[in-house]
Amino acid sequence: MPSPIRVGIIGLGRAEGEMVPGVWAARAHLPYLLASPHFTVTAVANSSVASAQASIDHHKLGPSVAAYGSPTDIASDPNVDLVLVSVRVEKHYALTKPALLAGKDIFVEWPLGATPSEAKELTALAASKGVKTSIGLQARASPLVKKLRSLIYDEKAIGEVLSTVVTATFSMMPTGLWFKGVEYYLDANSGGNPLTIFVGHFLDSFTHVLGPFQGEARENGFGAILETKFPDVKVMDTCTGQIVNEHFAKTAPDHVFLQGRVGAGTLASLSWRYIQKGEIEEEGLKWTITGTEGEIEILTGRKQWQGLKTVDVVVKIKKGDGEVEVLDLGSLDEEEGNLIGKLRNVAKNTGEAVGGFC
Known part of the structure; x- marks a missing residue:
C-alpha cells in the first residue's frame, strides 16, 4: 500500500451544535480521515493558531499535528499533500488559492467558489500547477x-x-x-x-x-x-x-x-x-x-x-x-458497510474523488 496522503484541514471545529463554524469538518470529514488507512491528518488551520490548537486538542489528534492561523502557512507545510477546506462558501476562494499556488491538491466543500468566475479561476490555476481540485458533492x-x-x-x-x-x-x-x-x-x-x-x-x-x-x-x-x-x-x-x-x-x-x-x-x-x-x-x-x-x-x-x-x-x-x-x-x-448517512457518503465521495492522488 502506498504511503497515506497527508491532509491539512482548514475549518475544523467541534462536533457540537448545528449552524456553527467547523461542525461539518468535525462530524463528517474527520471521522473518516481518522478511520481510513489512506489518509493521515498532519495539520489544522483556523482563524488563529490558538483556535487550531484548541481543535487539535479537542479531537485528541496528538502533538505531531501542526497548528496554523493562515491558509498560506498550512499550504507551505511540506508535511501536507492535500488541503481540505470546509468553511462558509464566500471564504473558499481566499483559503483555497494559497494551497493551489503551493502546488497542493485540494478538496473543497461544494461549491469550489462563491461565483462561477472564482471557480473557473481556481480550476485554471490548478491545471497550471498540475494539481487537482475535488469538490464535496457527497450525495x-x-x-x-x-x-x-x-x-x-x-x-x-x-x-x-x-x-x-x-x-x-x-x-x-x-x-x-x-x-x-x-x-x-x-x-x-x-x-x-x-x-x-x-x-x-x-x-x-x-x-x-x-x-x-x-x-x-x-x-x-x-x-x-x-x-x-x-x-x-x-x-x-x-x-x-x-x-x-x-x-x-x-x-x-x-x-x-x-x-x-x-x-x-x-x-x-x-x-x-x-x-x-x-x-x-x-x-x-x-x-x-x-x-x-x-x-x-x-x-x-x-x-x-x-x-x-x-x-x-x-x-x-x-x-x-x-x-x-x-x-x-x-x-x-x-x-x-457500517458507515451510515452523511459520514458514509462523505467517505465514499472523498475516496472516489482523491483516489487518484495515491
Whole structure:
C-alpha cells in the first residue's frame, strides 16, 4: 500500500451544535480521515493558531499535528499533500488559492467558489500547477443514487425514461427567523444559500442520474423562476435566545422553479418552496421518474439531501402492470458497510474523488 496522503484541514471545529463554524469538518470529514488507512491528518488551520490548537486538542489528534492561523502557512507545510477546506462558501476562494499556488491538491466543500468566475479561476490555476481540485458533492456517492442509476440504466426497470417531476419544500428551514453568525445563508450573492446548497446538492444527484440540462435556449424549453417571497427575517442570537435584528433583508430565493429537458430529452419539472405554517403532507421531497414501462418514486423526510440516511427515504417502483414495490434500502446499507448517512457518503465521495492522488 502506498504511503497515506497527508491532509491539512482548514475549518475544523467541534462536533457540537448545528449552524456553527467547523461542525461539518468535525462530524463528517474527520471521522473518516481518522478511520481510513489512506489518509493521515498532519495539520489544522483556523482563524488563529490558538483556535487550531484548541481543535487539535479537542479531537485528541496528538502533538505531531501542526497548528496554523493562515491558509498560506498550512499550504507551505511540506508535511501536507492535500488541503481540505470546509468553511462558509464566500471564504473558499481566499483559503483555497494559497494551497493551489503551493502546488497542493485540494478538496473543497461544494461549491469550489462563491461565483462561477472564482471557480473557473481556481480550476485554471490548478491545471497550471498540475494539481487537482475535488469538490464535496457527497450525495452522488450514496447507495441510493447508485441504485437509481442501476435501476434506470442497467436493469432498464422502467424502460425508456420519458419525464421526471420533483416537488420539494425547504421544510427544515425556518421562514421568518434565522441565526446570528450565519446571515450569509440569506444572501443571494454569498454562494452559500438555499439555492446553491439545499437545491444545488440535489441537482448534482439529479443530473448524475438523469443527465445534465440541455443548455439555456428557450427553444429547448429551459426556464427558471427564482423569487424571494419572505424577504423580512428576524435574526436571533442562539446563545441568549434574544432577537438581535427585527428586520434583516433576505435576498436569497425561497421559491425555486426549474423546467427543461435533461439527458437525451427527458422532460423535467422541479420546484422548491418555503412554507409559512406547514405543508399538508410532510414528505420533504418527492421525486418521480416516469418511463415507458413503469415509474419510480422517491420520498424523503425533512432532511437535507446530501446527508440522507436510508431510514429517511422510501423508494417505490411500479413495473408495467405489476404491483407497487417498496425497495429494501436496508440491503443497500449492508452492501455499503457500517458507515451510515452523511459520514458514509462523505467517505465514499472523498475516496472516489482523491483516489487518484495515491
